[in-house]
Amino acid sequence: MNELLEATGIAKAYGAVVALRNANLSVRAGEIHALVGANGAGKSTLVKILTGAVRPDRGVIRIRGEVLGTHSPAEARRIGIASVYQEPALIPDLDVQSNLQLTATPSGPFRRWLSELGLEDLDLRTVARDLPLPVLRVLDLARALALDASLLVLDEMTAALPADLTERVMDVVGRQRSDTRAVVFISHRLTEISALCDRATVLRDGETVGVVDVGEGSEEAMVGLMLGGTVAEAAREGAATPTTAARAGGTPRVAVRRLRAGTKLHDVSFELHAGEVLGVVALEGQGQDELFRVLAGAQRPAGGEIRVDGTVVRFGHPSDAIRAGLVYVPADRMEALLVQRSVRENVALPFVNTPLRWGAINMRREARLVDAAITRLRIDTRAGSEVRRLSGGNQQKVTIARWIAAGVRTLLCFDPTRGIDIGTKREIYALLRELAAAGAAVLLYTSELEEIQLACDRAVVIFGGQVVAQLPAAEADEPTLLRAAYGLLANGSAAAGSASAQATAGGQP
Numbered sequence: 100m101n102e103l104l105e106a107t108g109i110a111k112a113y114g115a116v117v118a119l120r121n122a123n124l125s126v127r128a129g130e131i132h133a134l135v136g137a138n139g140a141g142k143s144t145l146v147k148i149l150t151g152a153v154r155p156d157r158g159v160i161r162i163r164g165e166v167l168g169t170h171s172p173a174e175a176r177r178i179g180i181a182s183v184y185q186e187p188a189l190i191p192d193l194d195v196q197s198n199l200q201l202t203a204t205p206s207g208p209f210r211r212w213l214s215e216l217g218l219e220d221l222d223l224r225t226v227a228r229d230l231p232l233p234v235l236r237v238l239d240l241a242r243a244l245a246l247d248a249s250l251l252v253l254d255e256m257t258a259a260l261p262a263d264l265t266e267r268v269m270d271v272v273g274r275q276r277s278d279t280r281a282v283v284f285i286s287h288r289l290t291e292i293s294a295l296c297d298r299a300t301v302l303r304d305g306e307t308v309g310v311v312d313v314g315e316g317s318e319e320a321m322v323g324l325m326l327g328g329t330v331a332e333a334a335r336e337g338a339a340t341p342t343t344a345a346r347a348g349g350t351p352r353v354a355v356r357r358l359r360a361g362t363k364l365h366d367v368s369f370e371l372h373a374g375e376v377l378g379v380v381a382l383e384g385q386g387q388d389e390l391f392r393v394l395a396g397a398q399r400p401a402g403g404e405i406r407v408d409g410t411v412v413r414f415g416h417p418s419d420a421i422r423a424g425l426v427y428v429p430a431d432r433m434e435a436l437l438v439q440r441s442v443r444e445n446v447a448l449p450f451v452n453t454p455l456r457w458g459a460i461n462m463r464r465e466a467r468l469v470d471a472a473i474t475r476l477r478i479d480t481r482a483g484s485e486v487r488r489l490s491g492g493n494q495q496k497v498t499i500a501r502w503i504a505a506g507v508r509t510l511l512c513f514d515p516t517r518g519i520d521i522g523t524k525r526e527i528y529a530l531l532r533e534l535a536a537a538g539a540a541v542l543l544y545t546s547e548l549e550e551i552q553l554a555c556d557r558a559v560v561i562f563g564g565q566v567v568a569q570l571p572a573a574e575a576d577e578p579t580l581l582r583a584a585y586g587l588l589a590n591g592s593a594a595a596g597s598a599s600a601q602a603t604a605g606g607q608p
Contacts, residue, residue: 101127101128101129101278102126102127102161102163102164103126103127103163103250104149104161104250104283105124105125105126105159105160105161106122106148106158107123108122108123108157108159109122109123109124109148109157110122110156110157110158110305111141111144111153111155111156112156117305118141118144118305119141119148119155119305120141120304120305122145122158122305122306122307123300123307124145124149124283124300124307125310128249128278128279128281129277129280129281130276130281130297130298131272131273131275131276131281131297132281132282132283132297132300133283133286133292133295133296133299133300133313134146134283134285134300134302135285135292135299135302135321135325136301136303136325137303137325137492137520137521137523140302140303140304140325141302141306142254142285143184143185143254146252147184148160149182149252149283150175150180150182150252151170151171151172151175152172154169162179162180176202176246176248179249179250180248180249180250181243181244181248181251181252182243182252182254183239183252183254184239184254185254185258185518186431187232187235187236187238187239188239189227189235189238190227191226191227191228192228193226193227194223194224194225194226194227195221195222195223195225195227195230195238196223196224199223202242204242205245208245208247209241209245211245212241212244212271213237213238215267216237216241216264216268216271217264217267218234218237218238218241221234221238231383231388232259232430232431233383236256236259236260237264237268240253240256240271244271248280249279249280249281250281251272251275251280252282253282253285255285255517255518256268256284256285257291258286258287258288258517259430259517259518259546260383260546261381261383261546262382262546262548262581262584263382263383264383265291269291269294269295272284273295284296287518287519287520288547289321289322290318292313292318292321293317296313297312298310298311298312299311299313299317299321301321301324302325303324303325308324309324322521325520325521325522349372349373350408350409351370351371351372351406351409352371352372352407352408352424352508352509352540353371353406353425353509353540353542354404354405354406355367355390355394355404355405356403356406357402357403358393358403358404358405359400359403359564360390360392360393360399360400360401361389361398361401363384363385363388363564364389364564365563365564366403366564366565366566367403367561367564367565368566369569371509371540372540373539373540374536374538375535375541375557376541376543376555376556377557378544378545378555378558378559378572378575379545380548380560380575380580380583380584381544381561381562381584385561385563386561386563386564386565387513387544387561388513391427391511391542391544394425394427394511395511396415396417396421396425397417397427399414399415407423407424407425424509425511426509426511427513428495428499428511428513429513430513430515430517492519492523495515495516495523496526498515499512499530507534507539508539509539509541509542510534510539511542512531512542512543513544514544514546515543516528516545516547516550517546524550528550528553528554531554532554535556543555548580548581549577551572551575551580552572552573552575555575556571556572557570558572558575560580562586563586567583567586570583
């Protein structure tokens with residue numbers, strides 16, 4: 100076989116934490132090769148080693164049969180390895196054009212790929228921090244494609260993308276097969292791997308445990324290798340069946356009336372009750388970002404009304420929302436974490452704002468609640484000295500554990516399972532159901548449509564900044580949600596009208 104890349108016996112440890120023990124990866128020219136495994140299996144570490152961002156403790160890497168010694172990211176690009184990491188690689192305070200100049204990205208090919216990916220109208224003078232996460236991810240991909248590399252490495256490229264952008268990316272990546280090129284594709288969405296990839300290498304606990312030819316039955320084989328034995332069986336059982344504890348005639352925990360914000364959120368109304376998980380479905384740029392920012396107190400609305408437990412509220416700062424019982428879990432874990440602090444310090448943050456009468460913090464109570472939350476979410480604390488050393492799944496658990504320790508009433512989750520392995524996803528689904536069963540209210544936006552029926556009681560669909568449909572979970576299958584998200588649901592008007600009627604029933608319009 101024509102092997103483009105061979106990595107054998109790769110190992111890497113960070114102090115007491117072993118990221119890779121014995122990883123092997125062989126990629127043939129002309130294939131799209133999946134790299135899969137649970138969070139913490141070592142996928143991202145292996146990618147960083149291949150691309151020169153991290154040095155291995157041992158192991159050999161060969162490119163086209165030649166041993167690749169110690170190398171930097173710049174050297175990796177020179178020999179034809181281009182990568183898109185899990186987190187955006189653009190410097191936030193620079194505009195897009197300046198970021199391209201830093202990596203010597205050719206502007207002509209970059210613009211062509213940007214057009215292929217549907218962003219031909221993007222102003223390159225825009226500062227990176229002003230762009231939404233999905234756009235930043237597509238910019239990283241266009242930059243990598245513009246380098247005309249022979250090996251393209253994509254680490255959770257589609258995790259932050261809505262369905263429409265994911266389709267474009269999958270199409271572009273699928274066209275990278277050639278006699279001299281290959282793609283390493285990392286994704287927790289097994290349906291994407293089945294649709295796109297030729298083979299899959301599976302990592303578990305830092306070791307390669309198998310290589311699977313992608314085809315009929317391969318998803319079950321990959322899950323079995325990823326999670327092993329009884330854990331795989333538990334993952335296949337799925338989340339608990341949603342059974343709402345909401346009271347149909349009771350005062351909603353949160354009632355949104357004709358909410359407007361920014362240029363994208365035009366007229367959104369819905370109710371969220373204690374004891375339920377309400378899903379929010381929308382393609383990129385339909386106003387969901389603004390909705391969650393307003394509810395979290397990070398953005399002021401242009402109009403409309405928010406009621407919490409029947410009382411009209413106005414938030415000028417996130418602290419106002421937190422005091423009202425609305426707490427936010429973002430998709431980008433780095434927004435919520437102090438990455439150089441410990442797990443316990445991150446989970447204990449809410450207690451800093453709730454001192455005793457004379458300004459002291461009840462350390463015993465804090466330690467008890469923090470430890471209980473860590474145990475409940477099964478957070479891996481072996482690297483507890485710094486949260487940045489945790490896997491993505493454990494980092495997201497920390498952001499949720501913080502509010503569980505503080506006593507959550509209303510949880511605003513914005514794509515919380517982005518880039519998280521199947522086992523951890525199921526844990527989070529079950530946790531959201533447990534919180535709802537205990538009386539909390541959960542608002543869940545997800546870019547993965549199958550999550551609606553796994554975790555939610557109902558779903559509202561936003562299109563063009565408005566609620567166009569409201570569905571019970573039993574009717575919210577992927578085809579129905581996708582049609583509604585594109586504004587094509589045949590009964591969308593009736594469903595939206597029902598949603599509006601319910602939203603105004605408990606208060607003034």
